[in-house]
Structure formats: structure tokens, C-alpha cells
Amino acid sequence: MTTPPTVFVPRTPVQAPVVTPRRYTLLGSIPEAPGDADGRWERGVDYWSSNCNLRTGYVDGWCPPTNEAGEVEDWDKEVQRFDPTRVEGAPFTITSGVDCQSPVFPAPAEAEAALARGEDLQVEQRFWAMQMAREDLVELHPGDVVGLDDAIGYLEEEAAVRYAGQVFIHVPIRALVHLAQLQIVTVDRNVLRTPYGSIVIPAAGYKDQTGPAGAAAPANGWWLLATGQPVYRRSEVFSHEAFDVKTNRRGAIAERTYVITADCLAMAIQAAPCPCTPAPTTP
Template sequence: MSTPYYEVQNPPVQPRMYGLFSTAAVIFGDGRWMFAGVTSETDGCSQARLVDPACPPTGETGGDTSLQGQPRTYVNGSPFIVYAGVTCGPVANPLPEDVARRRLALGEQWRVERTVWERQLATADAVEATGAATAVPVVDAVAALEQALANLFGGQGVIHVPVRAAAHLAAAQLIERDGQMKRTTTIGTPVAVGGGYPGTGTDGSPPTAGQMHLYATGPVVVRRSDVVVPATLRSGALNTSTNQALVVAERTYAVTTDCVLLHVLADLT
């Protein structure tokens, strides 16, 4: 007869580094945005124009002949809920709500990354950074994204890459460490290395072998509510007919990516 295992507490699992949260402005707190979503004005995609007070030399083009403006621009983010749960019997130690909170803390970034990629990055609105949908070498892909960001956006953007593309970017010396939790390109553009990024194209199709879809946006803002545990063992989570409980921890998110959205298909071979 074998003796039962003795339960011990292991050190906590360390969260994954270099993901979307490392490049975003993360804002905490509940609010009306949890139900209606968020909208905010941005000046990032405005363009400065030229008025040349002197006549241009023969054969050259001067600045605008009349003053022009651009309409006000807004970015929007719809709310979504991310949760993690645990099933257990009526007697549990540690408390299942504590387990659910820990699981949420470890898994929520992945789920937010997957949601942002599918709803806000890999869409038909993305502009081809190279002007075409054909694959280019990975160095040219990153260069095209950064040049397009510089042309179309007045501030610092973010490049979004799946985890399996990160090694190729590092091998080509395209990304480097900025502190303990952040990756950037050689000119300082933040790189979100998303474990939840599937690498799909603008139509949702997976990349072919040796290729990867990369995206770039303006700054990312992540709003997230406080963690909520709707029911515990003592407050309704226990199903008395099965003597089992489902305890979940959840929080609401809304993510905005500023006005530019760029895509490039990179050849990793």
C-alpha cells in the first residue's frame, strides 16, 4: 500500500515577459467604460503641412497654396471579460477564490493578446507597409513597418509579433532588451511579443511555413477593472446536487490601439 503524497507549496509561477502589457499603458479601475466601451481623441495621425512664403525655384514644387485642416480623429475600444476558474469540492484549501485569482493573473495577458489580435490587428483595415501583400525578408519587414509608422504616425508606435517570430528577429539583431520587461527595435520602437498572437493574416488565414504576419499600431492603452469573484463556496458557487463548486475570477478589459494599423508578411527563412 503506497502512502499518500504530502502536499507542499511551490514557489509561485513567474508571469511571462515581453508581452502586450509590457508595451502598453495599463490603466486600472472600474468605471462606466466597463459597459459602454471607450472612445478618445487622438492627434497621432495628423499631418503637418508646408506653406512656403517664397516662390519655389523653376521646376520645383512649393508648399500648399492654401491652408488645410484635418478632421478630429477618435479611437474606440469595446469591453470584454476575461476569466479563469477552478472546480472543487465543498472543502478546499487553499480557498478556490485565491486559486482562481492566481490563474487569472497568469492567463489573462494571453487571452487579451488573442482578442486584440483577432479583433483589432488581423483585420481588413490594415494597410500594407510595403505596398503589397507579398512576403519580404524579415529585416525588410521590420524596416517597412518602422518607416510606415514614421510616415503616418506622429508618435512612437508598437510592433506586434508572435512569440515564434521573436527568435528570428533576435537572430537578425532587430530587437534588443530595454530593461527587464520590455523589448524594442534598434531605434526604440516597443515590440509586443505576444504569446496569444497566432500570426494570422488580415483575412484570418494562418501563415505558410517559413512566413509570419507582423503588425504595427500606434500606442496601446489597456484599461482593466478590478478582479471580481462573483460567487465563492459560501456564497452560491456550490452545486449541492453534485457537491461540486465552480469558482471564477474575472475582470473587464477595453483596449485601444492608436489610429494607424499596418501589416507586413515576413519571410523568416
């Protein structure tokens, strides 16, 4: 039996379709802060946050205590010293390059387009790694793998007593299907929220990421990450090209610098679609 020859059928060249942008990315869910005019922020930034200082007290009664003579006695009040948390954002640069054997190849434009296509993924991967390496990261119920619904609840409960703002919960995309089945997330003006109002970010760059100290994710489960308010700064895209006259090749590299901060809250927990282990025994 012989194979019939392949028949070349000419086609009409057309423009590639304009793709619909991906939803719920990290950069699409958090605000961008303006950078300094002189670019100093590209060396990294820091600030002092009081949003994790929720300590307070109370006084019994509604009027100052007095003695038998009607004189106001000393109030027994606890005074907390000013104790803000230092938040730091280190810079990182994402890059992309192209190369083609053609003297008229639009290398800078193609390099910048390639950078834009993978920008969200690269930024998300770097953000996760940097947050899991924070010195102030708190692991909830270490050693336990809890059900996904419980994991969200633990993160929100701890955030409520540790942080003054809205918490951001970062999850791998595969976990979103289970969150939807559990009716934990709803769409609110192009962001995902829990019933408590926490913003959920299911990012492609969180896939197969490790936890604190490089700990692997549990079998058939994930690490979840909760942070305070994230903000990003980024430079304009910079590209430079080169042409090799001997090989007739033209190439270019495009790059962009980022600094992302996440406010003073940072927590991690191991979760699975169902409670695969007994209820946590650690506080």
C-alpha cells in the first residue's frame, strides 16, 4: 500500500487573532504604584507599616474611678509603644529574547512582544518565591494538611486578628475548581472574593511552587499563601538588538524591572481538596 503524496493547497494569509487576556492574574488584581522620576526605586524599596499592630486594651466602666473623697485615682491602663513592621521589596528583572536569520527581522518589537506574553507568569513565579522566603512568614498548622475550605477559613481567621486590611489569598489555578465547587469564591468586578471579602488570586505562576524553606506541596494538594496588600512598581520595557553581519542574524533582548511589596502579613498553609488527615492538633 502506498501513501498518496501530500498535496499542497495554497491558503490565504490573514492576521493572527487578537487573544482575550487572561483573567485574575496577579498584576491584574493589585494596584501599580508610581515610581520615582529618577528611578531610585529600582534599587528596591521599604516602608514601615502599622497595619499588623492591632494590640489595644479596655477600661471597665464609663467614667474615671474615684476614691471616697471624689478624687480621680490613677487609671490602670496599658500603653503600647509604637511598633511598626518593616516591609521590604527587592528588585528583579524579567527578560525575553529572540533571534532570526534575517537582516530585516524586527527583533526589538518581537522581543518586547515575547516579554509581554510571558510577563504575568514570570512575575507570579518570582513573587511567590520571594514571599515564601520572608523572615516574618507564619506557617499555620505546620505538619498538617487541612481541607481546602478549612485552609481558607484558618487564613482569614488569623488575618483578622493580625492585619488591619483586606487579606489577599494566593492559590494555584487547580485549586480554583474546588473553591468553586465549595461555593467559596464569587466574582466581584473582575476579582474573586470569598464570603468574607478576601481577594483570591489563582495565578499560573503559583503552579508547582514550594512552601516555606522549600518544602514540597502535599500529595494531591497545594500550599496556599496569604499576604497583606500587594503593590507593584515597574519600569518601562527596555530592548537592545544586535546584528551579526557574518551570519546575517538579527536578535534582541527585552527586559523590565519590577519591585513588588506585600504588606506586613504573610502566612502559609498546606491544603488538599478534602480533609485527608485528622483535624489539626497544633494551635
